Amino acid sequence: MPIRQQIFALIVGIAISIFIVEMVRRRKLREEYSWLWLITSLGIIILVIWYDLLVFITEMIGAALPTTTLFVFGLLFLLLIALHYSVKISSLTDQVRKLAQKIAILQSELDERKAESGEGRAESREGRAKS
Amino acid sequence: MKKQAIIIIPAYNEEKNIAGVINGIKNVIPNTDILVVNDGGEDRTEEIARELGARVISLSYNMGYGVALQTGFKFALKRGYEYAVQIDADGQHDPEDIPKLLDGVFNNKADVIIGSRFLGKGNYRAPFIRRVGMLFFAWLTSLIIGKKITDPTSGYQAINKRGLQFYAGDNYPVDFPDADVIIMLHRAGLKIKEIPVNMNPSIQKKSMHSGLKPVYYIFKMFLSILVTLLRKAEI
Numbered sequence: 440m441p442i443r444q445q446i447f448a449l450i451v452g453i454a455i456s457i458f459i460v461e462m463v464r465r466r467k468l469r470e471e472y473s474w475l476w477l478i479t480s481l482g483i484i485i486l487v488i489w490y491d492l493l494v495f496i497t498e499m500i501g502a503a504l505p506t507t508t509l510f511v512f513g514l515l516f517l518l519l520i521a522l523h524y525s526v527k528i529s530s531l532t533d534q535v536r537k538l539a540q541k542i543a544i545l546q547s548e549l550d551e552r553k554a555e556s557g558e559g560r561a562e563s564r565e566g567r568a569k570s
Numbered sequence: 571m572k573k574q575a576i577i578i579i580p581a582y583n584e585e586k587n588i589a590g591v592i593n594g595i596k597n598v599i600p601n602t603d604i605l606v607v608n609d610g611g612e613d614r615t616e617e618i619a620r621e622l623g624a625r626v627i628s629l630s631y632n633m634g635y636g637v638a639l640q641t642g643f644k645f646a647l648k649r650g651y652e653y654a655v656q657i658d659a660d661g662q663h664d665p666e667d668i669p670k671l672l673d674g675v676f677n678n679k680a681d682v683i684i685g686s687r688f689l690g691k692g693n694y695r696a697p698f699i700r701r702v703g704m705l706f707f708a709w710l711t712s713l714i715i716g717k718k719i720t721d722p723t724s725g726y727q728a729i730n731k732r733g734l735q736f737y738a739g740d741n742y743p744v745d746f747p748d749a750d751v752i753i754m755l756h757r758a759g760l761k762i763k764e765i766p767v768n769m770n771p772s773i774q775k776k777s778m779h780s781g782l783k784p785v786y787y788i789f790k791m792f793l794s795i796l797v798t799l800l801r802k803a804e805i
Contacts, residue, residue, distance in 0.1 A: 536633060536637055536744065539629050539630050539631065539633060539637070539641075540629070540637065540640065540641040540644055542630060543607075543627045543628055543629045543630065543641055544627060544641065544644060544645050544648065546627075546628070547625065547626065547627045547628070547645075
């Protein structure tokens, strides 16, 4: 691997790592979601420094060029992230549904209570608002 | 007729039809509790329903037919109702059939009574493609549960407490509840029975006829039935 490529990849890997850690520190990114990204950036750094490993993996999966290996793993990683999000969104959708249902039911019960106990009070409040 | 039954009407922007449905129900069974679940609609559905003496539960945003329906079931369960009838707000279902449906659950003939438009001398004529899809899923459902089901798509049902518990639970598929629900019910050990009802064919389900919806519907139903079969029976 030419030295320029190596330096560039190393900078990218380190920059991503720092960026992710900083996001977690500022609580913009939850730890829960950061580990997949961190592993990737670590992977990049390791492969850059330890070029023989990249060559070894390339031979193992039968790819022609080390760059192919990088692309394959890059794609695979993005796929995993997307899947991870789909799973998360599914559970979030479920949670949102349950919340919406619960709020709607509670709201209707609250209205009922108000109508039962404080019709007079509601009227006087309306009257005051008008005047 | 025993009390403790609630009529659940999921509605999304049905200001034109809701009054007719509510009045129809009141004519048939005067002293019953009617619940309209307003699925985040923005028209006068809620107002009209309230004026006519129905109870209204309003969802904060439009979440779909199944979610609205399930909200009604959850409410019914919370309030200790023993029986519930689900009926569409668009006037497709004839309220005259409600006593017939309820009779089935009152007399313990089944946990879920489905009003079928194809059983008996119904006057329902669906467009060809839709009819083929319905027939196919009816056939598949019948095959899987080992009992003749003619109209698994019907949203006109009466259920007892056991049915309520299942419908209000986490396993109820809120995204297009349909033939898969019947298979789930069967696997959970609930008894299902169909009786003939009349449906008004002139009313089209807008959600089911636009764009790619039918394609998604068929795909979703296949997938849902498949994973239901792969799962262990659950309730």
